[in-house]
Amino acid sequence: MDGIHDLGGMQGLGPVVHSPAEPVFPDRWQAVARALMVIVAGAAGVSGGEFRHSIERMEPGHYLTSGYYEHWLTAAATLAVEHGLVTRSELEARAGGRFPLSGPVLAPPVAAAGPDVTEPRFGSGDRVRVREWHPPGHTRCPGYVRGKAGVVVRVDGTHSVPDVEAHGTARRCEPTYSVRFDAADLWGDGQRGVSVHVDLWDSYLERS
């Protein structure tokens, strides 16, 4: 989905508030929220794609104004409700107030995943173009490279396609590639000496 999480290149978000070191969990609730997500994922058989998509479906204002572990909490609660471990009314009764959950899945379940792709279609040095498409479900193809041309710099192993695994029990594996894009091509701003490498599944790409 073209969601708020797809942040690459977005402008106006302000400075990076950097610190050289900080506690792993500044507050205990953050550690608990993280652990609860692990527990829900184990109890409900949640894939990595389904977990990430549950965060991507957060209401955009909530996403931008809450930190990472509040995202994990919202994901854990949303998935716990969707998988029938708890109900929303139980959560709100216990919390003593509103318990914001992520929005509904916009894509239909994937019933048939299609065959695995075992042989890489591309090799290092091949020019490729990222498909220009806007799937309503989960994808790991960032918006800022769609339609852009780049060069394969590395072929990695085959991995479960997130767009499939986020939407049911079906699975399809494909090779992934690291694709180099010239930053000036991505942003049209003439910047020099900067390349951006994005790791992409086979079905996100076409020959350029």
Added chain:
Amino acid sequence: MSEGAHHPAPVSPVEQRVAALEALLTERGLVPGGFIEEITRRYESQIGPMNGAKVVARAWADPGYKQRLLADGTAAIAELGFGGPEGDHMVVVENSTAVHNVIVCTLCSCYPWPTLGLPPAWYKDPPYRARMVREPRALLAEMGCPLPGEVQIRVWDSSAEVRYLVLPQRPPGTEDMTGAELAGLVTRDSMIGVARL
């Protein structure tokens, strides 16, 4: 009795939500005793950038190891005993006087947990994820890492299963240092690529 005992710190709404979910999952028997404490302790004390620093120090001191590390990061890192979730497919990218590497995850916050630990807040927040792929030279300068114009910048967006670790340049004047001393020079930020040593 102290004033604090009469007026405990107010519980924030997010803490109430965490407590609510924890209580409900516990009642359903889904929270094993000690699980939360154990998983938290592991990330607070055993998994962190001190692991990545050992990898870097070894690569600086041992050319054969460095060669293995750049050829197969996962296997070479496993030689030092580090691996596991978010470290199963490691690629190590090497800085030089001509090339600077930096890692980001624009879609979420992917990060090499076994070697760097859990990511810092700024790495996960929107400004870093939005800007590092768009204006890395300006952002690096803003973060205290200005680079000469002729230095090439390679940004690595961790959008699939590979996790990246930057191999920083070994600082001059460190030829006589022990492995532990070398590891002590390596910062978390230098292995993300937002600092040079």
